[in-house]
Amino acid sequence: AEAIYRKHVRGHARQARLVGFSVLSADQAVAALFFCRRLREEFPEIKTCLGGPWVSASWNAVAGWPELFSVIDFMIAFSGELPLDRLLRHLRGELPVSEVPNLVRLQGGKVLSNPLRPGVPLEDLPPPVFDGFDLSRYVRRSLPYQTTQGCEWSRCAFCFHVFPNRAFLSKSPEKIQREMASLSRATRIREFDLANLATPIQVLESMLPHWRRMRMRWRALVRVHPGFTPAFARKLNAAGCTFLSFGLETADTDGLKRLRKGIALEMVDANLRACAEAGLNVGIFTLNYPGQTEAEFVRTLEFCVERRRLLADLGVNRFKMGRWMESA
Numbered sequence: 429a430e431a432i433y434r435k436h437v438r439g440h441a442r443q444a445r446l447v448g449f450s451v452l453s454a455d456q457a458v459a460a461l462f463f464c465r466r467l468r469e470e471f472p473e474i475k476t477c478l479g480g481p482w483v484s485a486s487w488n489a490v491a492g493w494p495e496l497f498s499v500i501d502f503m504i505a506f507s508g509e510l511p512l513d514r515l516l517r518h519l520r521g522e523l524p525v526s527e528v529p530n531l532v533r534l535q536g537g538k539v540l541s542n543p544l545r546p547g548v549p550l551e552d553l554p555p556p557v558f559d560g561f562d563l564s565r566y567v568r569r570s571l572p573y574q575t576t577q578g579c580e581w582s583r584c585a586f587c588f589h590v591f592p593n594r595a596f597l598s599k600s601p602e603k604i605q606r607e608m609a610s611l612s613r614a615t616r617i618r619e620f621d622l623a624n625l626a627t628p629i630q631v632l633e634s635m636l637p638h639w640r641r642m643r644m645r646w647r648a649l650v651r652v653h654p655g656f657t658p659a660f661a662r663k664l665n666a667a668g669c670t671f672l673s674f675g676l677e678t679a680d681t682d683g684l685k686r687l688r689k690g691i692a693l694e695m696v697d698a699n700l701r702a703c704a705e706a707g708l709n710v711g712i713f714t715l716n717y718p719g720q721t722e723a724e725f726v727r728t729l730e731f732c733v734e735r736r737r738l739l740a741d742l743g744v745n746r747f748k749m750g751r752w753m754e755s756a
Contacts (some may be wrong), residue, residue, distance in 0.1 A: 429462045437463050442471060445519055448504075448512070450480035457482050465499040475519060477502040479512075483532075485588035490532050490539055497534035505530045506591055507547025507577070544592055550577060550599045555607040563615060570647070571611055572623040575604050575635075579625040581651060583688045586677075586717055586747060589625050598631055605638040612644065619670075622648040626675065629655040632664065639667040647671040649713075652691040656699040661706035672703055673711040673741065679731035680724040687717070697735070704738040711741030718747060 441447045447467060449460035457478070464476040477500065483490075484505040490496070496503070504511045507530070514528040525533065529545035556573065563569060578596040579589065599607075612618050627648040633655075639646065645668045650656075652674055664672070676696060677687055684691060696712075703710045714728050732742050 429459060430466075432459075433463055433466050437467070438470070441467055441474060444474060446475045446477060446516060448477040448479060451478055451482040452480055453482060456480075461496070461499055468499060475501040477504060477512075477515065479504040479508045481589055484591075487532075487541070490541065492539075494534060494537070494539050497539070501533065503532040505532065506544065509548045509553065510545065546595070547577070550597050551603060555610060558611070558615060563617065568619075569617050570619040570621050571615060571617050573604075573608060573611065573620045574623045575599050575627060575631055576624045580628045581626070581690060583690060584677075585686065585688050586715065587625075598628070601631075601634040601638055604631075604635060605642065608644060609642060612642075618643070619645040620647070622646060624649065626651045629653050629660075632669075633660075636663055636667045639669075642668075644668045645670050647673075649673045649675070651675060652695050652699050654695060654698075656702055658702045658706060661703045661708060664703075665707045669708055671709040671711065671740065673713055673743070674699060676712045676728070676732075677715040677717070678720065678724060679714075679728040680720075683720060683724055683728075686719075693731075700735060700738045709740035710738060711743065712739060713743040714745065716744065716746045 437447075447464075449456075449463060451457045451460050460478055464478070467474050467476055483503045486493075486503075487505045490503060502515065504515070511528055511530045514523055515531065517523045518525050518528055525531070526542060529542055531542040533540055558571065563571075576596065576598045578591040578594070579587070580596050582590045582594040582596065608620060611620075627650055629650070632648070632650075647670055650672050674696065675689075676691075677689060678684060679693060679696075681693065684693075700710055700712070712732060714732065716725055729744070732739065
């Protein structure tokens with residue numbers, strides 16, 4: 429960690445007023461906290477801030493973590509565009525800290541959380557920028573692109589990638605088409621990974637005519653849904669889809685209920701078969717979660733092995749605590 433700090437963090441940070449780290453998981457949180465501690469040791473005048481899904485997932489627990497603020501100054505939860513802008517204005521003396529939404533800080537020995545505010549509408553946000561990235565160094569030349577925010581289902585017991593009140597937003601098909609075309613021209617890359625928690629089938633359907641005209645190639649994570657019929661799968665293939673990954677988690681019916689997945693194994697089978705037979709590469713995502721018996725996990729693996737002729741990819745993932753979860 430020290431070598432990474434010296435090579436990639438220290439030099440960029442030394443002239444900054446505020447240094448932020450977006451944290452996806454608990455593993456990244458450890459590294460980010462280490463970097464913040466080193467910055468505080470070497471540059472005590474620099475303020476540090478953590479954001480990203482891990483902070484959002486911890487929103488209801490941060491009041492009990494005053495120790496975090498021994499190495500960091502701020503945390504921003506959920507959509508960060510407006511809070512980050514206001515935090516910078518606060519550091520310039522233009523706003524009181526109380527006017528920075530979604531902000532967590534330590535004051536008088538107590539952890540204080542400012543009120544949550546909705547993020548900037550997706551239609552108003554600019555497209556992503558990849559300036560500064562040497563895209564030729566990536567093994568697979570593909571750009572991440574986000575079309576939605578939140579999850580249309582957002583009920584799974586284990587998931588921490590959710591927004592307050594289960595908020596879900598999507599860009600318009602016109603904005604998606606315009607931004608993907610612009611990014612492709614700028615980078616000369618014609619393949620995209622849809623960087624959504626799960627891309628709703630309605631979004632896929634609305635984009636089919638645009639993707640057919642653009643002749644792009646794209647991949648997506650999706651929920652099991654009765655709409656993935658053989659006919660629709662063929663349309664996806666014709667519109668440039670090269671890979672769909674379905675979230676299964678467990679092939680145990682009682683386990684699916686405990687996790688509140690809202691899917692049936694019969695529909696999983698129908699979706700896999702329809703997409704694979706239409707020529708799409710198909711993957712499924714499984715989860716070894718706390719409380720799962722060995723027998724249940726084995727049944728899940730057997731379910732996947734029995735369908736190996738349909739699968740191009742199988743993800744077997746070990747659960748990592750992402751938030752203070754409700755009992756499943």
